[in-house]
Amino acid sequence: MAIETSPAISALIKALEELPGYGPRSAQRAAFFLLAPERREKLEALKKALEGTAAIRRCRLCRTWCEAELCPVCADEKRDRSLICVVESVQDQMALDASLSWPGLYFVLSGRLSPLDNAGPAEIGLPQLLERIELGLCEDGLREVVVATSYTPEGDATAYYLMGAVKKRWPDLRITRLSRGLPSGLEIEYTDLASIAGAVEDRRRL
Amino acid sequence: MAIETSPAISALIKALEELPGYGPRSAQRAAFFLLAPERREKLEALKKALEGTAAIRRCRLCRTWCEAELCPVCADEKRDRSLICVVESVQDQMALDASLSWPGLYFVLSGRLSPLDNAGPAEIGLPQLLERIELGLCEDGLREVVVATSYTPEGDATAYYLMGAVKKRWPDLRITRLSRGLPSGLEIEYTDLASIAGAVEDRRRL
Known part of the structure; x- marks a missing residue:
């Protein structure tokens, strides 16, 4: 210039x-x-x-962004404290909660596993997740951990890694993953093939 | 949410x-x-x-953004002070100056005439421009005012209005406008028709 x-x-x-x-x-x-x-x-x-x-700081329990020690969700007594949903980011958490379908608490990872970006288990917050599960088992009668990572290669790898780590320490804890399937409001004709394949494989009984 | x-x-x-x-x-x-x-x-x-x-404040002479009383251009002694180029915005001024083709000073309007947006002569800074021209005539032997508004309806209206106001007060002051014509580096085939028409009308002798 x-x-x-x-x-x-x-x-x-x-x-x-x-x-x-x-x-x-x-x-x-x-x-x-x-x-x-x-x-x-x-x-x-x-x-x-x-x-x-x-x-702005992180919630002591779920590590989302908030301004108090506990975020509004973790402080909410109407939430089912025996359910924890593990998400990749605060944005994912907000999207999930906006769907009004999740009655439990959350745990927010710092992204997903991505060795090329130097994001290993410690970087995305696995140690904190294990601590949180331990605390949940002791104090809240934790029953289920839902892994809500996306159906992408990194999301898959993250889900399987977390599942392995959790299963190893607590073999009896129920650990699930959000279901794959057809998106709502889209014709099958226009749905991508991987989603259709997922919906076929995970088909449910009526 | x-x-x-x-x-x-x-x-x-x-x-x-x-x-x-x-x-x-x-x-x-x-x-x-x-x-x-x-x-x-x-x-x-x-x-x-x-x-x-x-x-950040406005230059006392040209009204561009700067941090001193005078902007670097108005303070530059190598600039031809007898030439003032009137532009619509600081961005236009920067683009013009980046072309390294203007040896003189600038005056930056606050946009263009646009009655629908309540931008009349006073709003875009016509009084300040007239003052600046007066000062230039007294102190720097001002020879020419170039109106550098774009070839759009608002740009045209602004140019003609400014020209009228300046001609009325100083009938002998040379007032010009940037030429219309073909853009550089674009085939005539792909040039818009208004630009071609402008280039034909304003054609120059070789």
Whole structure:
């Protein structure tokens, strides 16, 4: 660029460039968007929101993001504490809970097993999961652990690894995985072959 | 959402949602992206960059964003002070200057005339432009004002309005507009018809 932009503007563009989905041009656009006088309150809101993240920490039990020692789900007495659903991320947890189908608690891993990205069992939080299961068995009469990883190669590997680790320590604990099958609201004609194959294999009695 | 997300996270998602190109889902993705422990330094960088914007103000002469009283271009003694190029935005100014073709100074409007958006002559900064021209005539022997608005209906309207206002006060001041024509590096076959028509009308002698 021929004009040296002010260091403050360059810093803003560079910082915005790091956001997912943003590149140099969209970051520049966003920076000037925020700098326009009529949008200063948006800039202030973003600034304040980022400052507010200092209060965010992990729930002691399920490791989701929250602002107290326990997240609202783990603190909720109406939840069935004998069921724990293991998810890969807070986003997955939110999607699952939005389906209103899960009555129990959660445990949030830090992603999935992915040796190429150096994400081994310790990195994704397996030790914490085992501790959590131990605690659940002692205090809440834990009955079932559901592994809610996706049906992708990494999701499969993660599910089998977790299952192995849990089965080894507690051979009698019920451990399940979300079922494969046809997605709702989509014609079979347009469903991908792997989902159809999964639905055939896991077909259920009526 | 069934899970009440923490207020700090909701605030962050809401603030990110305001960024151009972001919607609810991408803002959520960006929020969790920034919250991941390994990306905390990106969050800090963005926070610091937003705080740094407090130092950004408008150049006294050309009204671009800068951190001093005069921007680097207006302070540059090698620039031809007798030429002023009027642009719609700082982004346009940066694009023009990156082309290394403009030896003079700039004046940055706040957008273009757009009655539907309540952007009249006062809103886009016409009074300040006239003051700037006056100053240029008194102090720098201003010779030419180039209107660098785009060849769109609003750009045309803005150019003609500015031209009228300037001609009325200083009938002898040379006022020009960037030429229309074929874009570089594009086959005529693929050029839009309005650009071809412009290139025919404004054809130049060889």
